[in-house]
Structures are given as structure tokens and as C-alpha cells.
Amino acid sequence: MEYVNPLTGFRVDGRRPNEMRQLKGEVGVVARADGSALFEMGNTRVIAAVYGPREIQNRGQQVNSNEALVRCEYRMAEFSTGDRRRKPKGDRRSTEISLVIRQTMEASILTHLMPRSQIDIFVQVLQADGGTRSACINAATLALADAGIPMRDIVTSCSAGYLCSTPLLDLNYIEDSAGGPDVTVGILTKMDKVTLLQMDAKLPMDTFENVMELAIEGCKAIATYIREVLLENTKRLECQRG
Template identity: 50%
Template sequence: MAGYELLSEQNLRLDGRKADELRRIQCKLGVFGQADGSAYLEQGNTKVLAAVYGPHEIYRHGAGGASRPTLTATSNEQAVINCQYSAAVFSSGERKRRPRGDRKSQEMSMHLRQTFQAAIKTELYPRSQIDIYVEILQADGGNYCACVNAATLALIDAGIPMKDYVCACTASLMNDRPVVDINNLESTTGGPELTVAVMAKSGEIVLLEMSQRFHVDHLEKVMDLAMEGCQNIYHILDKEVRAHVSKRGSLLGWEAT
């Protein structure tokens, strides 16, 4: 399919969205009782489950599989952030023998760690570790962004102090027109793709990645649309957090009486 067919003469995309329209986002906090915090998020057809454990003592696996605590000079002063990204074998049409540990998963895990290392107030938890696990249940583009948005909700559910909400969004070009929140079809057949993660209130960028080079004439407007997408996602996540907190508070009040 040619790239120009992804945008109609009425400037509508194949899924019926306008150029500046996000995919439908649905999310829920506290979906996994065994974790300290958890969240489930759907961004279009991309579905993610995130779980957070900690803060807890730092451990590493030694010889014979035994675990023992290990501390470094850095971890003495602030928490260590451990992130693990994985995709279920049924998450996409591509069948993988190893859903974890491949190069792509390791790269995504590193990006997530860099993102949340900048957002979490790690100085409040010296000599400790916070584990963030994200699992792609269904992949349809914007996997990293969906993982960031789900992990942010899971960290809030766990009560981990953060400097700000971290929200992520993609943007691209179709017919020299910027479009936001790219799905898998648009990603594979469209133009260059920009991924950005920001702290929503301050606007500080914590991760920026481009699949290809953008012409300087297009970069600014694509960047602006991605940032606007992050702000719109922030309002959706914040609304869900407030509803979750209100519901939990009502339940606690009812139990107290």
C-alpha cells in the first residue's frame, strides 16, 4: 500500500481518525493484586499490562541461583530502577520463540529505565530497588508509548513518588502533513516516525527517538503535534487516576463506618 493512500482527500486516516486525533484510550488501575501497583491500558488495539514491585532491598543472583543483596555507591544514595519489557508470543502476527531477552526487548527495557529514572524521586529510597514490568498483550503500533503510559499509572497505584506524570506519544508525516498516535499499519507503510516521552506539567522531554530523519521544515510541526498528543494523554490518565482515588476513598470510608 502506498504511503499517500493512508490519508484520504478528506484528510481522514484508514481507521477514520483525523490527523490530530488519538486512538481510543481505556485504562484501569489496580488490576493485579499480587503487585504493589498495577495498571491495564488499551491504546487503540495495543494492549499493555504493567506491574510495579517495591521499593525493596536490592538483590542479585549469585552462583547456584542464590540471591543476595548488592549495593553500589549510586544505590546507596538513590533507588535502582529495574525495567523489564516483554511481548506475549500471541501479541502480533510475528511468532517469536523467545518473548523476552531478545535485542528489541532489551532495547525497550533500557528506554523505559531511562525514562522512569528521570521521573521517579529515587533519592527518597536509598539502598532500594523498584521493579517495573510491562507486558504487551496485543501490539498495534506505539508499543513503547503504551508501556510508558501504563507504567505511569502502575507507579501511581503503587504510591511511588514521581516528579510528574510521564506520557508518551508518536507522530509521523503523511502527504507532508503531521499525524499523531501512529498505529502499526501507518508505522510500517508511512513516513518517518517520531516518539517522544515528556513530563506532562513541566514539558520536560525525557526521551526522543526518530525512526528516520525528518526534513527541518517538517520537524517542528511533527514535534508540536506529538507534544500536544502527550498533553491529551495526560488529561485522560489524570482523569482515570482521580476516579480511581475517589472510588478507593469511598470504599475506605464505607468500611470505616
């Protein structure tokens, strides 16, 4: 199948290879949580809620008493895909993504400032259309910022693939299921450090660099957008205060 039309240069959904889907971010969507956010990348829609820092519920889990414990739970809603999923949680994929998100967020949270406490991040996929991993990380970042948890930098994530000999930014579900390489990158934008890099396929080194470069560009664009959302939110809060 042609994922990039050779005559018009457009992808199946009308984007150019280096274009992202439409982004949408909103904070404060779950009233009970300490911080929450909704994040959309095209048709992928994710909600994140953050609880904490709070007292550790199960001391057995505590590894280092000088640092906060970060926990993360990823799950997909039964209705998030076309077919109804039977096991929304606890399968290998969910466990893996939970771990990935936790590790990525841990890298940016200043955990040493909050000893003997724990932070819970819940992410739920409402609608899946490729790139859920990235969308979850972006949503978690927004939610953590909303909760006021101290962070080194904003972590953002974006995926990029390589189909029809072209690096493609932000794969949607059709492109994702094409079986080509899918590079998911998470970076600390200001510090320019990579906190997440995943790929489960083979790519020659030079092409891989191009694809990763594209994904990093995507991350930076998302960071700019997230900052805007946060700034607007802060302004709104300022207004409310008077």
C-alpha cells in the first residue's frame, strides 16, 4: 500500500510527511484529582489524572525513603478501539506502557524534594488512533504541571515512522499497523535530553537518525503547544483570583 501518495506527496489522511495531527490540550478535567489533563492528537484522546504527593500507602513498595515513589497506571477504555476490548488492564502491553510512562515521568519529577511520599499517575485512553504512548506522556506532563509537582523540565513525546522510503511524523493507526518501524521519542525539551527512545524494528543507522531527528522536532513542537496551554491556564487562574 502507498502510505505516501507519490504524485501528490500527501499521506492517507491528507497530511504531508513532516506534519503532525491536530493537537488539543486541556487541564483540570477531573475535579477530584490534584492535577488532570485531557490531551488529543488527532483522533487519539487520552485523559490523565495525578494524585499526590501524598503519604505512601504501601510501605513495602518504597525503595528509597529519600525520594518520592512514582506510580503509573495505563489502561485503555473498552470503547477506545473499534472492537470492544476484553481485558482493559493487566495485559503485557498495558504493563509495559505503564512502566515506560513511569520511567519517563520519573526522569523529570524532582523526586528528592518529596521524600516518603508517593505520586500516582493514572492515564486512560478514551479513543485510540495510533500514538497512544506519546499522547499519554504528553497528557501526564500536563496533569503533573496542573498538580503543581516540581519538575526539571517539560517531557514531551512524539512518534515517527519510516514508510515508502519517507520518514513520517506522528503515525496514525493505519500507518502504525503498516508494520514499518515506529520510533517513539520522549525528550526534556529545554535540557535537550532524551528520556525515552523505543523502536521495535530494524532501520539502517543513517535513516534511523533522520527519523529520530523528525520525532524530536515533533516533541519540540508539542512542548511549545503544552507551554501555551499551561500559560493560558495560569492566566485564567490568575484572573479567578482577581
